Amino acid sequence: MSDKPEKFIDENGLRLDGRKLDQIRDVNIEVGVLARADGSCYLEFGNNKVIAAVYGPREVHPRHQQESTRAIVRYKYNMASFSVEDRKRPGPDRRSTEISKVSREALEDQVFTEYFPKSAIDIFVEVLQADAGTRTAALNAASVALADAGIPMRGLVSACAFGKVDDTLVVDLNKDEDNYGQADVPIAMTPDGKITLLQMDGHLTPEELKTGLEMAQEGCRQVYEVQRQALMDHYAKMQGETAEETEAPSVEDVVSDEEKVASEDVSTVTEEVEEKVIGESVKEEPEVKEAIPIEEDEENEVDGETDEEPDVEEDDFHE
């Protein structure tokens, strides 16, 4: 573990990593990174690296957890042994159980669980690299993965912490600020400003709490923009790819290509016939072109494309 820095904020009002007091770390999001999950997301929040996978709505196992009127939401936060400086003992511990519980509660209300009675929506988040703020990074990734899975939600959840170092409020604490600071307050909120997670470690006055919340809310709004943009980019890209894949060649393309081949064949044949057997009169004969089954090929191609498309996702949901 690194030593406590002498001071966290320099004479220019900048923090040790060069950020302003109200500046969050860079957020990068990649949507749909896991082929076998219904929804997934890889997210970097500064030096935090997390991956989230969502499965469901699907059957509940064990069955006694099943709710007759709604889906249950389960959330599993796990920190990889190699994600931190001093190797973390693998497996669940009190910290990960607590983070899983509060994160589930932060997301659950945003999901229209009543649409999927007797089913489960499972969220798994793996922390691959940690640098303070992993629960907020994990929540941001989970929220995007839920959207990627097509789970109907009231809104995305965006999360970001604020805290206090050198008696000054700062947003989105890094590792040293988290370890040696005076307070750490992770929050999560919806785009309309409803807070779904608020924890507090340390001491703050009511005024500091109020100001800090406003700072973190602005941070959440910035995270939300990145989440939204990542989803939009992903679906624009997917739509483009699907359009390219499913786009049947136009009738003109098929006909003209086939005709081209046909006419080449025909001209070779007719030239040969012309030379060897029949003489000049066959040269203009058009029927040979029509004998080539252009339309049958064209139909097969178009049908083949459309037959493969439907039902794959629906089957996955009811596995």
Ligand code: UDP
């Ligand atoms: N951490 C660690 N080992 C652990 C747990 C946490 O080194 O077993 C580090 C890790 O970098 C983490 C930071 O301490 O991001 C702060 O942890 P905290 O419990 O405050 O949760 P977080 O801020 O990550 O949500």
